[in-house]
Amino acid sequence: RISMIIAIDGPAASGKGTLGKRLAAHYGYRHLDTGVIYRAVAKALLDQGANLTDEARAVAAAEALDPDSFSDPALKSQTVGEAASVVSALPRVRAALVAFQRQFAATLPGAVLDGRDIGTVICPDADVKIFVVADAGVRAHRRTQEALARGEAADEAQVLADILKRDERDKNRAAAPLKAADDAHLLDNSHLDIESGVRAAIDIVEAVR
Numbered sequence: 196r197i198s199m200i201i202a203i204d205g206p207a208a209s210g211k212g213t214l215g216k217r218l219a220a221h222y223g224y225r226h227l228d229t230g231v232i233y234r235a236v237a238k239a240l241l242d243q244g245a246n247l248t249d250e251a252r253a254v255a256a257a258e259a260l261d262p263d264s265f266s267d268p269a270l271k272s273q274t275v276g277e278a279a280s281v282v283s284a285l286p287r288v289r290a291a292l293v294a295f296q297r298q299f300a301a302t303l304p305g306a307v308l309d310g311r312d313i314g315t316v317i318c319p320d321a322d323v324k325i326f327v328v329a330d331a332g333v334r335a336h337r338r339t340q341e342a343l344a345r346g347e348a349a350d351e352a353q354v355l356a357d358i359l360k361r362d363e364r365d366k367n368r369a370a371a372p373l374k375a376a377d378d379a380h381l382l383d384n385s386h387l388d389i390e391s392g393v394r395a396a397i398d399i400v401e402a403v404r
């Protein structure tokens with residue numbers, strides 16, 4: 196294939212970001228964690244003290260997005276993730292971010308994008324689609340450990356409640372809800388360590404490559 200698009204979707208803390216990064220490194224492709232885009236928009240609104248449902252302001256923030264800010268560690272917090280899930284339900288915000296993601300997907304020789312709607316909306320013709328799932332308890336445990344490792348306070352029961360709330364919102368919104376594309380390969384990451392998950396993902400890619 197001349198160029199290759201790998202779409203990875205799944206719920207919060209399912210491990211799709213790690214898989215995306217590792218697949219991209221394995222194949223020499225670029226990787227985009229699209230959650231960071233919505234987090235950056237949400238953080239801009241939080242910094243402005245704006246209402247998270249102020250669609251006009253959110254669209255302005257989306258249009259002013261600076262990819263150089265994507266590595267800001269402040270984007271990783273639970274607060275920003277929660278705010279991102281509110282902002283990302285706004286249809287005009289999503290619309291404002293489509294072109295950036297599709298341009299990224301067209302990078303040669305290939306690109307890996309992970310998010311919620313990559314296989315369904317952003318890249319419906321992706322060469323490979325992987326939908327990553329994992330038990331909510333496992334996801335909460337991993338997220339809690341990550342937060343503690345960053346020096347943030349984190350209570351696992353609270354993290355679990357936040358994850359479940361975010362999944363519900365992402366699944367039930369009208370605009371680009373979280374769901375597996377019909378042609379996605381399901382990868383259950385509940386009981387896989389990182390290396391086994393990466394191996395399973397590579398096997399899926401190799402089957403179509």
Ligand code: C5P
Pocket residue numbers: 207208229230231233234276279280281283284309310311312313361365
């Ligand atoms: O994956 P991450 O936790 O960084 O995503 C933060 C939020 O951004 C998600 O809860 C979801 O609401 C939103 N998002 C989205 N579409 C994507 C990626 C993330 O709506 N492609």
